[in-house]
Amino acid sequence: MSLSGIFPIERWNFTTQSILNVLTDEDFKYLVSHQSDQEYHKGEVIFREGTVPAGIFIVKKGKVKKYKTDRTGKEQIIYVANEGELIGYHAVLSGERYPDSAAALETTLLSFIPAEDFMEVLNRSPNFTHRLLKALSHEFTVLTNSISVFAQRTAAERLAIALIVLREKFKDVNAEKKDTDLNISRADLANMAGIAQENVIRLLKEFKDEGILSTEGRKIRIIDIQSLVKKSNYR
Amino acid sequence: MSLSGIFPIERWNFTTQSILNVLTDEDFKYLVSHQSDQEYHKGEVIFREGTVPAGIFIVKKGKVKKYKTDRTGKEQIIYVANEGELIGYHAVLSGERYPDSAAALETTLLSFIPAEDFMEVLNRSPNFTHRLLKALSHEFTVLTNSISVFAQRTAAERLAIALIVLREKFKDVNAEKKDTDLNISRADLANMAGIAQENVIRLLKEFKDEGILSTEGRKIRIIDIQSLVKKSNYR
DNA sequence: ATTAAAAGCTGATAAATATCAGTTTTTACA
């Protein structure tokens, strides 16, 4: 039986611009033959800051938050990874420990690839290496933007930006579904925007009053994305 | 006459862990033969956010701030690059425009290498590519830390961290000189810590009263680095 | 369907930080 029979190739054709799409069939099959599936429940920790990375993860289904926890226990979400994205590879590449932790935002299916197998593909494929370099440089741009956002923006602007980012994350993949409801806790939202939970709630109410969004229980539905973008003051 | 006669090889053996040190003599000479020196005065802009990169820069002498300017004109310093460091290469690698601007913090000598020549070396040397990948991943860790700092820390902690970073930047290179005086404007310090200039001054006074540092005009001398680290609450 | 636990929400208050309007000192350079 062929490998693509065990792990149907369609399963991996992510709609997003996945780095994996640059791999040749051969390299891709190599990775697939060395991967193992892992399922995580909502809130479950995938890896913890400060530990030595054993390999990399590919998000096959679900969403993963990457975050740092300070000494007071407060967590700051750095990034939300979606289907098709690789996580934990920075630490493998730099030879350092994880700079942040990762946990499932919802029930999530991950593909785990041991560090040595990942490095093997990297050594085999200059093409993949260049693509990774490009991806990393792009991520760099994104992080650079995040820094100026966190250092200079108001709470309202930060929340607006977080909502815009989440909207993309929740939209992209479920292309079938039209609704872009964000199913995320107020705590996670606060940790993403870097503001207090109570203020998230107060600001959401403001946004609601202005007709920008509506809520139903925990769920947030963005109604007027234009106004939200304006709120964020983001260029 | 050999190239190393025109550009003495010693001149390039930076004390810092420069990425360039991984290049073979051949590749290094290739870069050197395609470089051109550029001098910038204090405050002079090297490249501007949003423009298309023409190449990369190597800091041969001096210090460079990388920063983003928001619509109100307020600038946020993202990074301070020292001798031996490469700047502007993320944009070249990702094929995007510069996400931030760069300006000289003091009189600075830069080596400019056109994008195509830089990419040529990259294609020639898998070794260099891998080293760059590693460097980028490491920088990623640093930026990740910056985000949680800016999102969650108090003004005093942020200023303390900025001072610690600057101390390293001003120390590393001038190994001959023992003094670690920081010659930086209050405005730059404020833009680095992401706080108001007046608060920088007030906090510096606090630190002075606690015997952590002393000032002489604009110059800051750190006296008690231990206490400063403690102030920063940095792990 | 019931119900404990978790999450969401509210108002009051405290704390942190920015802004403003100056004065004083330092710097750079003619």
Added chain:
DNA sequence: TGTAAAAACTGATATTTATCAGCTTTTAAT
């Protein structure tokens, strides 16, 4: 080296944001 411009500094005040304590609603598991 004198001097204008720039930068550093100060105190008062306004604004923003966090914290606290308690109440209400939602969620998820039996």
